[in-house]
Structure formats: structure tokens, C-alpha cells
Amino acid sequence: MIAFVWAEDSQRNIGYQGDLPWYLPNDMKRFKELTTNNTIVMGRRTYESFPNGPLPNRQNIVISRNKNYQVKSPAILINDKGALFEYVSKQANIMIIGGKTIFQLFKDDVDTLYVTKIHHEFSGDTKMIDLDYRKFKLTEKKEGTMDEKNPYPYTFETYHRLSNVEVN
Template identity: 65%
Template sequence: MISFVWAESKHHIIGVDGHLPWKLPNDMKRFKDVTTGHPIVMGRKTYESFPNGPLPNRLNIVISRNPDYPVPESVVLLTDKNQLSQYVQPTEEAMVIGGEGIFKMFVDDVDRLYLTEIDHDFAGDTKMVEIDYNKFKLTEKKEGTVDERNIYPYTFKTYDKI
């Protein structure tokens, strides 16, 4: 199955200048909890936004149009989404983690959404694709804790395809 994992602020903003527009450690923790142990599927730019290279304890799958894009041996490089089935079993939960073009690529295939909704207006240059929420049911909702390290109000939501 295919899941999306992302955080968006008001107006569906997800990125600015190649990085996240906000700092929200509790969301990073949720991302880690949700994705660890599952393959993560991402665009080349999202991969390059990781400060310390591939994320540990998950198969990192990078999508690029460049078949020669250099990745370490532990990382899988795809040039086409149809190659995904060679690396991920249908029973596994493949976590598509962005960015924009990669969410668009899988929007008709996605079964589950892990959304962090940030109730703040950020400037950005990358937006989440349009999702038809009529096709999904909200199965989990949890208000995030606001504190000195997590200063923006946020809500964790999970949706499953009806």
C-alpha cells in the first residue's frame, strides 16, 4: 500500500528554498515514528534536503530523471514509479514523503494520509498537491503540544481511503 506523510501550513505550503519553512521537533519525531521500518519514497530534492544523508532504519528510495544520479549503495534510485514494485512488496506500506511532483505522481494510488496540519501562515515555494478528502475518512486526530521548542499550533491527522 501507498501512504503519504507530510506537514503543511496554511495554504498547503510544504517547503521554501529547498527546506522546511518551520522548525517543529515534535513533527520530526512523528515523522520518524511513522516511517521507521518502512520504505520511504522521495524526490531527488527532498533527498538532498536531508542534512546527514539517507535516513537510518528505512529503505531510502529516491526518484530522479537522471539514471546516473549518484546514491550510496544502500539507497535505491528510480527513474520511473513503475520500478517501485521491484523494491517494495504490495503488502508493505510504502511511505511517500514528497515533494510536490512525487506526491502528484502517486496521488491516484494513495491509501493512507499522515498529515501534520500547522496552523500558521508561512511563505513558501512548494505546495502540497490537491487531495480529494471526500475519498478519505479521518481515522485519527491529535492536537500537538505547543511549548518553547514547538511554537506553532499543529494537529496530527490520519486518513484512510474509503
């Protein structure tokens, strides 16, 4: 499986000044549930947004064109998409976690979309790429719980590529 995991606001913003535009702990919890024990693949800028380096209990793969870029162990650096399968089996659950440039790079490979739609507008400087939703089927939709720490309305949605959905 090659999945995209991301959160976007009502204007499809995903990033602002090198970080997430919002603080939404319930989305971080979902991200952790989806990615733990799997492989996460990210761009160099997204990697640099993590305050403590590689995320624990996941295989972290960072993409940069800079061959001398240093990632903290146990993260792995790759310089192009083709190198991914030197480190990851084709059977693995590969979670592409952004940012925009890495979603663009895997646009034709992705078969599963895990998106958190936050129904609120934030300041943003990085938007999600255009995806052709006609090629995907919505397979799960769940309203997020709001509370003091999660003050914005949001929905968790899962899509599967139509060619991968069995039609009976």
C-alpha cells in the same frame, strides 16, 4: 499500504528554498515514528534536503529521471514509478514522503494520509497538491503539544481511503 506523510501550513505550503519552511521537532518525531522500519519514497530534491543522506533504519528510495544520479548507499535510485515494485513488496508499508512532484505521481495510489496541519503561515514556494478529501475518511485527529521548541499550534490527522474503510 501506500501512505503520504507530510506537514503543511495554513496556506498548504510544504517547502521553501529546498527545505521545510519551519522547524517543528515534534513533527520530526512523528515522521520518524511513522517511517522507521518502513520504506520511504522521495523525489530527488527532497533527498537532497537531508544533510546526512539516507535516513537510518528505513529503506530509502529516491526518484530521479537522471539515470546517472548518485545516491548514497544504502539508498536506491529509481527512474520511474514502475520500478518501485522491483525493490518493494506489494505488502510493504510504503511511505511517500514528497515533495510535491512525488505526491502528484502517487495521487491515485495512495490509501492513507498522515498530515500534520500547522496552523500558522510561513514563507513558502512549494505547496501540497490538491487532494480530494471526499474520497477519504478522517480516522484520527490529535492536537499537537506546544512548548518552547514547538511554538506553533498543529494537529496530527490520519485519513483512510473510503474504499478501504469497512462500512458496517
